[in-house]
Amino acid sequence: MPRAAATLGLEFIDSDADAGTIELAFTATEAFTNPTGNVLGAFQAAMLYDTVGPALLATLEPDQFQSTLQFNVSFLRPVRPGRLVGRGRVVHRDGDLVFLEASLFDGQGQVIATATATATARVIPLSQAAAAA
Amino acid sequence: MPRAAATLGLEFIDSDADAGTIELAFTATEAFTNPTGNVLGAFQAAMLYDTVGPALLATLEPDQFQSTLQFNVSFLRPVRPGRLVGRGRVVHRDGDLVFLEASLFDGQGQVIATATATATARVIPLSQAAAAA
Numbered sequence: 001m002p003r004a005a006a007t008l009g010l011e012f013i014d015s016d017a018d019a020g021t022i023e024l025a026f027t028a029t030e031a032f033t034n035p036t037g038n039v040l041g042a043f044q045a046a047m048l049y050d051t052v053g054p055a056l057l058a059t060l061e062p063d064q065f066q067s068t069l070q071f072n073v074s075f076l077r078p079v080r081p082g083r084l085v086g087r088g089r090v091v092h093r094d095g096d097l098v099f100l101e102a103s104l105f106d107g108q109g110q111v112i113a114t115a116t117a118t119a120t121a122r123v124i125p126l127s128q129a130a131a132a133a
Numbered sequence: 134m135p136r137a138a139a140t141l142g143l144e145f146i147d148s149d150a151d152a153g154t155i156e157l158a159f160t161a162t163e164a165f166t167n168p169t170g171n172v173l174g175a176f177q178a179a180m181l182y183d184t185v186g187p188a189l190l191a192t193l194e195p196d197q198f199q200s201t202l203q204f205n206v207s208f209l210r211p212v213r214p215g216r217l218v219g220r221g222r223v224v225h226r227d228g229d230l231v232f233l234e235a236s237l238f239d240g241q242g243q244v245i246a247t248a249t250a251t252a253t254a255r256v257i258p259l260s261q262a263a264a265a266a
Contacts, residue, residue, distance in 0.1 A: 002166070002167050002168045002173070003163055003164050003165070003166045003167075004164070004165050004166055004167055004172075004173035004175060004176060005173075006164075007164045007165060008175070030136055031136050031137070031139075031140045032136070032137050032140060033135070033136045033137055034135050034136075034137055034262075035135045035262070036262045036263040037263070038263065039137075040135070040137035040138075040179075040182070040183070041182050041186075041201050041204075042137060042141070042178070042179035042180070042182035042183050043137060043179060045175070045178045045179060045182055045204070045206075046173075046175035046176060046178060046179045047175070049173070049174050049175035049178055050173070050175050053174075067208070068174050068208060069207065069208055070205070070206065070207045070208065071174075071178070071205070071206055072203070072204070072205040072206075073178075073203065073204055073205075073206075074202065074203045075200070075201060075202055075203065078263070078264060078265060129167075129168070129169045130169040130170070130171065130211065131211060132211060
């Protein structure tokens with residue numbers, strides 16, 4: 001488990017490489033909260049980043065990696081600390097450019113934040129992973 | 134210091150309420166890294182989120198708060214753990230809608246990620262902060 005993923009409490013739930021979908025869980029702790037006790041959007045965004053990337057990674061070869069170039073997050077609802085679920089999807093792949101989207105859900109299955117349609121990524125050789133943004 | 138800000142190692146450097154600018158530092162630890170040892174974009178995004186918000190907050194009245202509705206991040210360069218500097222700016226305010234931007238810099242002053250021109254926020258009464266996204 002990568003360090004950053006562990007910090008976000010990432011757990012693998014399910015993926016379907018053919019469909020290009022992935023489902024993950026995260027644990028939003030008190031350490032991620034703003035002064036009102038809600039999970040700061042910063043950490044909702046971090047969880048969405050760590051959903052779109054794995055959605056693509058799950059479809060790649062073992063010697064490939066990916067680099068997220070850009071992503072856009074909309075914050076829909078406040079959420080308290082707890083277990084959050086991220087669902088990600090490969091929307092379209094054209095060579096080494098990929099469009100991804102993801103949504104983050106609270107314990108009641110309500111969507112709280114989305115990273116939709118504007119996340120793009122390059123597919124790169126694993127050997128170049130350290131030099132990628 | 135809010136819990137989330139402390140988790141990101143936030144330190145206040147400087148702000149200019151008239152100019153609508155703020156400068157903050159963050160500490161990217163090993164806990165934020167991907168398998169190559171670089172700081173995962175998720176945490177670069179989190180730091181940028183926690184730069185645009187404070188840029189606006191620094192210009193508000195004590196009884197006001199803000200809610201970031203949407204933000205867009207471009208990842209320009211890889212960065213290793215260490216002290217990163219965030220510079221944020223209020224680009225334009227029209228009533229309770231505000232456009233913000235921020236950039237994140239490494240120890241050499243090189244820009245590594247930006248959240249430019251597409252971050253928007255609502256200005257809300259402090260009493261409504263807990264109900265805002």
